[in-house]
Amino acid sequence: MNPSQRPPFGVLLANLGTPEAPTPKAVREYLAEFLWDKRVVDVPRPLWWLILHGVILRIRPGRVAKAYASVWGEHGSPLMTISRAQQQALKEALKAQYGCDIPVILAMTYGQPSMEQAGRELRATGVDKMLVLPLYPQFSSSTTAAVFDRLAKALKPCPHLPETRWINEYHQHxxxxxxxxxxxxxxxxxxxxxxxxxxxxxxxxxxxxxxxxxxxxxxxxxxxxxxxxxxxxxxxxxxxxxxxxxxxxxxxxxxxxxxxxxxxxxxxxxxxxxxxxxxxxxxxxxxxxxxxxxxxxxxxxxxxxxxPCLNDRADHIDMMVQLVQNNTQGW
Structure with a gap:
């Protein structure tokens, strides 16, 4: 792609994740990935493996799947549906602000869309600068830092890393x-x-x-x-x-x-x-x-x-635009 045609940067929105379906099998797969992360549960691995696979993943998926079924919508889990709406709203707001398409890609720390998939989507747009916005207002090692770990793992095989900036938190923005x-x-x-x-x-x-x-x-x-x-x-x-x-x-x-x-x-x-x-x-x-x-x-x-949470309220999206503007100065 001609450098003059490239967007000035791309935005990676990151959230926790969700099972693919409200079924015990899908929930078990999701919980196995989520609860194995040392950022989430830091119990020594041999002991935690026995607890996770011997007890939790045998008991919880069925109960959790029923809970998911009670809130599941036509287009999937609430988290996924709302995250996609936020992604689209932010993309539209940034286009209005910058006068060009700014790629806004969604990734989940656990499950789909994965960090690898998000990385491929961003690379296809031609951007070489990436702003990472974890959708956690308050920083925690179990959430925001887990996004960092997962993104680093996804970028590890890349021969050329994008210039990256990171929004740690916005708890008092x-x-x-x-x-x-x-x-x-x-x-x-x-x-x-x-x-x-x-x-x-x-x-x-x-x-x-x-x-x-x-x-x-x-x-x-x-x-x-x-x-x-x-x-x-x-x-x-x-x-x-x-x-x-x-x-x-x-x-x-x-x-x-x-x-x-x-x-x-x-x-x-x-x-x-x-x-x-x-x-x-x-x-x-x-x-x-x-x-x-x-x-x-x-x-x-x-x-x-x-x-309800802020979801895709206009003032919530406006706040995200402000975060993007403040953290992409010079790009």
Whole structure:
């Protein structure tokens, strides 16, 4: 390709991944790749292999497949459908901004489309500069760093590496906080306002934070920034963590325990948002919206309202455009 015809750069959007289908077989294949990553589970390999293949992959796929089936759509899992919508919306917004087609390629850390496939798509566009945007507002070694590992592995056999820039996090980016606040205000305008706003983030083991993972502190900073933007008092909101796995201590407070306490205390209505996710997925739509609703109401709580993720909202896409502009100066 003539260098003058090449796009100035390409954008690689990265997210976690999803099974290919809501079936035990597809879920087993996905979980086998996801849970074998040392960034996700750092138990010594021989022991973890026995636990993973001897117990987890025998028990969990069937249950998880049923959960996926309950949220699966015509075009696949919610995460995949929304990620594709984000990809297309960002591509259109960048074309309007730059006056030319900027390649925006989607890759998943686990499953499809793979990093290798994304790399081939980018190379076919002729770009030699790549901006990597992991769709995780807060950095964690178990998510953002896992994208880095997976991309490095995909690029390892390449004879010529693209010039690469990396967006580590955007947990307090003004556009991100504004979009979150807009989504809450719009929800309240349509559905009324709860007694408390629970900002629930995916959890990690406490020892991860103890050894330096900044994720929990960035989650707390996001929650505080959102509360400030919304003008909430300390009694009106809380930052909590969901999705514990295993018996060890995880970052606290726990979302389910909080909802149990609030239910028993007779809280009339709680609104829940999950700012760690850029797109709704199984964890938000099934665990947070369904399981935790039951937990709250079973323990005496009143109304439970889940506020959707930012997904492909225009202000969310605008924030991504700002990230791209800020991180491609000189390209």
């Amino acid at each position: 003004p556009g991100y906080i504004t979009a979150l606040a807009n989504s809450v205000r719009e929800y309240w305008a349509e559905h009324g306002r709860g007694d408390r706003l629970l900002m629930s983030f995916h959890g990690i083991p406490q020892r991860y934070e103890d050894r330096g993972d900044p994720y929990p502190s960035q989650c707390r900073a996001t929650a505080q920034a959102l509360a400030t933007e919304l003008g909430l008092s300390e009694e009106q909101w809380l930052c909590s963590f969901q999705s514990r796995f295993g018996r060890e201590e995880w970052v606290k407070p726990y979302t389910d325990f909080t909802l149990i306490d609030w239910g028993k205390a007779g809280v009339g209505r709680v609104d829940v948002i999950s700012p760690a996710f850029s797109a709704d997925c199984l964890e938000t739509l099934e665990e947070l919206d369904v399981e935790n609703r039951e937990t709250f109401q079973h323990n005496g709580g009143g109304e439970y309202h889940y506020i």
